[in-house]
Amino acid sequence: MLFEIKNLVVHYEGAEVVKGISLEVDEGEVVTLIGSNGAGKTTTLRVISGLKSPTSGEIWFQGQRIDRQTPQSVVKVGIIHVPQSREIFPYMSVLENLRLGAFLRKDKDNVKKDLENLLENFPRLKQRSRQQAGTLSGGEQQILAIACALMANSKLLLLDEPSCGLSPIMVQEIGKIISDINRQRSTSILLIEQNVRLALKLAHRGYVLETGKIVLQGTAEELTRSEHIKKAYLGG
Amino acid sequence: MDASAWIQAIANGFALGWMYVLIALGLTLILSIMGILQLAHGEVYMIGAYVTYFLCVSLGVNLYVSMALSMIVMAVFGIILEKFLFRPAQRQVLPPIVISLGLTLILMSFAVTTFGLKEKSIPRLAEGSLMFFDSAVPKDRIIAVGFAVALLILVYLFLKRTKYGQAMIASAQSPEGALLRGINPNRMSSLAMAIGCALAAAGGTLAGSILMLNPSMGTFPLMKGLVIIVLGGMGSLLGAAVGGIILGLIDGILPVAFEPGIASVAPFIIVIIILLVKPQGLFGHE
Ligand SMILES: Nc1ncnc2c1ncn2[C@@H]1O[C@H](COP(=O)(O)OP(=O)(O)O)[C@@H](O)[C@H]1O
Ligand SMILES: [Mg+2]
Numbered sequence: 001m002l003f004e005i006k007n008l009v010v011h012y013e014g015a016e017v018v019k020g021i022s023l024e025v026d027e028g029e030v031v032t033l034i035g036s037n038g039a040g041k042t043t044t045l046r047v048i049s050g051l052k053s054p055t056s057g058e059i060w061f062q063g064q065r066i067d068r069q070t071p072q073s074v075v076k077v078g079i080i081h082v083p084q085s086r087e088i089f090p091y092m093s094v095l096e097n098l099r100l101g102a103f104l105r106k107d108k109d110n111v112k113k114d115l116e117n118l119l120e121n122f123p124r125l126k127q128r129s130r131q132q133a134g135t136l137s138g139g140e141q142q143i144l145a146i147a148c149a150l151m152a153n154s155k156l157l158l159l160d161e162p163s164c165g166l167s168p169i170m171v172q173e174i175g176k177i178i179s180d181i182n183r184q185r186s187t188s189i190l191l192i193e194q195n196v197r198l199a200l201k202l203a204h205r206g207y208v209l210e211t212g213k214i215v216l217q218g219t220a221e222e223l224t225r226s227e228h229i230k231k232a233y234l235g236g
Numbered sequence: 237m238d239a240s241a242w243i244q245a246i247a248n249g250f251a252l253g254w255m256y257v258l259i260a261l262g263l264t265l266i267l268s269i270m271g272i273l274q275l276a277h278g279e280v281y282m283i284g285a286y287v288t289y290f291l292c293v294s295l296g297v298n299l300y301v302s303m304a305l306s307m308i309v310m311a312v313f314g315i316i317l318e319k320f321l322f323r324p325a326q327r328q329v330l331p332p333i334v335i336s337l338g339l340t341l342i343l344m345s346f347a348v349t350t351f352g353l354k355e356k357s358i359p360r361l362a363e364g365s366l367m368f369f370d371s372a373v374p375k376d377r378i379i380a381v382g383f384a385v386a387l388l389i390l391v392y393l394f395l396k397r398t399k400y401g402q403a404m405i406a407s408a409q410s411p412e413g414a415l416l417r418g419i420n421p422n423r424m425s426s427l428a429m430a431i432g433c434a435l436a437a438a439g440g441t442l443a444g445s446i447l448m449l450n451p452s453m454g455t456f457p458l459m460k461g462l463v464i465i466v467l468g469g470m471g472s473l474l475g476a477a478v479g480g481i482i483l484g485l486i487d488g489i490l491p492v493a494f495e496p497g498i499a500s501v502a503p504f505i506i507v508i509i510i511l512l513v514k515p516q517g518l519f520g521h522e
Contacts, residue, residue, distance in 0.1 A: 049416060075418035087413030089406045100406050103399070104418040152417070 001060075002027045002188055003079075003156055008057035010043050017043050019212035020057070025156065030182050030189045032199040034223075034233060035209035041192045042084065044209075045158045048190075049081035050074045061156070075104055078155040084164060084192075086145040090134025094125055097133050097144060101151030114151060122147055139170035146177060150185075157181070157189045163198060171198065178202055196233040200224050208233075240371035245492040246485065247368070251377040251446065253484015254384035258439035259457045260464035260476040261391065262432030267465065268408035269428040270318070271327050275336035277436055277461065278454025279343035284310045284437025285444035285453065286351055289358050299359055303441045307434040314433030315426050323425060347451035355448040358441065380442040387438055388477060391431060395473070400427065460487075467507050469517030478518055483507075 003025040010018035018040040025031045033041050046052040048059060050071040059067040061077055074081075088097050098118065102111045119126040124140055125147055133144055142162055149157055162178065163171040175198055181187050182202075193199035200206065200220045208216040208229065216228060223229050259281060266274045274280075284306050291302035321339065325331035361379040365372035395401035407414040407424045415421060439457065447453075464483055468475020486506055490499040510518070 051412070051415065070420075071415040072418045072420050075416070081416050083412070083416065085412075087410045087416060089409040089413060091409055092402070092405060096402060100402055100417055100419075103403060148417070 001025075002029075002062060003190075004058075004060040005044075005048070006058045006060070008044065008047065008059070009055045010040070010047055010052065011055050012043070016055075017212050018047070018054075021207075021209065021212070021214050023207050023214065023217075025188050025190050028182070028186045028188060029205065030178070030191060030203045032191045032193060032203035032206040032220075033209055034193065034196050034199060034206055034229075036232075037194075038211075039209045040212045041209055042160055045081055045083070045160055045190070045192065048074070048158060049079065051081075072104070075152065075154070079158065080149040080152045080154040080156070081158040082145045082149050082160065082162065084160040086141055088133045088141055088145050088148065091132055093130050094133055094136070094144060095129045097148055098125070098151050101148030102153070105151075105153060110153075111151070114153065118147055118150060139166045139173065142166065142170075142174060143177065146174075146181075150181065150187075155188060157187055159189060160192045161194055162191075163193060163195050171195065175202060196229065200229075239369065241492055242489075243368055243371045243373070245489045247373045247377060247488075249485040249488020250481070251381050251484070252487055253481040254381050254388075255439050255443045256457060256460045256464055256484055257388065257477050257480030258384055258435045258442075259461035260468070260480050261388065261473065262435045263458075263461045264465050264468075264473055264476045265404070265428045266432045269404060270322060270425045272322055272325070272332040273336070273462075274322075274432070275333065275458065276339035276343060277432065278456075278458030279340050279347075280310060280314070280433050280454070281436040281440035281443075281457055282347060282449075282451065282454035283313075283343055283440070284433070285358070285440030285449050286347055286356075287437065288441040288444065289351070289356050289449055292358060293356070299361070299445070303438065306437045306441055310437035311430040311434040314429035317433075318425050318429040322429070323422065326425070344451050351449075351451070353451065355450045357448055358445040361442070361445050376446060380446060383438065383442055387435060391435070392473075394431075404428065463504075463507055465517075467510060467517055469519040472517065472519040475517055475519030 001024050005021060005023050007020045007022055008018055009016065009020050021044065033044065035041050043052065047054045050069050054067055058065060061079060064077060066074055066077060089100065098115055105111050119129065122143060125144060128136060133141065136144060146162065162174050166174065178189065179202055182189055191199060191203060200223055203220045205219050206217065206223045207214050216226065259277060263274060263277050266272055287306040287309050288302045291297040291305055292299050321335050322332060325335055360376045362375040365374050366378060395405055403414065403419045404424050404427060407419060407421060411421065460483060464476055464479040467483065468479030483503060486503045490502050494502065
């Protein structure tokens, strides 16, 4: 197994917000974590990337325990987290942002090649490469955030609601980018989405998180057919 | 007033302005990366000047070598301060203020007990003057400005062209974004303090070679530095540079153009007017 969470418990100011969840992501898989607002999805990602300490539980990546590590060491082992707020650097150029995505990489020549390839694949970013990142549209900023994550050449991507706040056309484009990344680079992805329809289209498997507990899990087809999902998340 | 007095005033203002910029740039780096208003930065400037004095006058080391050594000593001092005093207090409101005010008193008392209250002087950077349109501008001011500008260009190139410089800018714009790309925030804070303190030591030395050294020489430049970062826009490096020059020119020209009473309050009035028109500062972001 590439990535595994075992019995993770997380507290915020005394309140238990993640109540002993376990989940797995295999090599080359897209796994989605579905759940309404406040279920604990973002908290789970923040614990994985080392931004927040868990109360108990274990996180394993490629046979190595990675819970309670600094964010730097999590990036180093090959996990990149793109938060919902995107956290690009608004007053730096698109190009500077992309270069910083490769901050920990030592293979300078490959970084240069990767950057060129990436710009070919993302013409929107190439057009605006000298522009300040903060002047991009919301959708372009999301694409930039994902592209920066790709520059790290990581094995597992953690995406927190990438389609949030975007126009329907942009949502389509982001969806295509995510599935391309998975197919072409065989990067594994743990995807959080409010847009459950999109999430189930992109994912191989999924987990449903409700108030800190996993209440349902299965393949994307199983979840799409589930009465519970239809009622609670697909509006009918 | 004749043309030569104006040229003198502008030359003085320019020289002063660049000293202010050296202080303000360090303050800005520390503020934007560590979130700390380093109120003892003026005392770092003062101690930097005394370190140069000690090396140059007491030990007889060459002035320029002394200045370089003082910058290195203060950079190391800055790294130690960051690690043991400021890091535990990061992203809090009151503790950094208390710590930096305490540090101000400690460094001042240290200077008083070690070097005494009597004013000291560092040798001039150069003797003689150059003529500009019939008025004499002392060479040492020209050299001081040259040094300050060269240092600022170096800092600019470091920030713009190197990986660690870019990481510093990134940390200032989004601390969490920097963390998520694998940038070590403690290392960025060390760098900010090292660069800030080295610039302050250079500023203290340059000012000390033009004026005099005394244990309270850092108070006034710190005030100027604080005004500059508000004027330039909190955390904007370009703002710190432009703000410093504007304030320096105001300080240089006003005493010539107006009587001393007006000249001493006018800078603040001008700054207040600028901020009324543009509350986020000249180059402020949000
Ligand atoms: N920084 C925080 N401080 C205190 N409580 C928090 C914080 N962040 C999240 N929470 C709480 O934790 C719970 C889970 O939040 P979150 O993980 O953001 O949910 P989701 O991403 O699924 O919408 C919520 O009840 C929220 O109020
Ligand atoms: Mg969330």
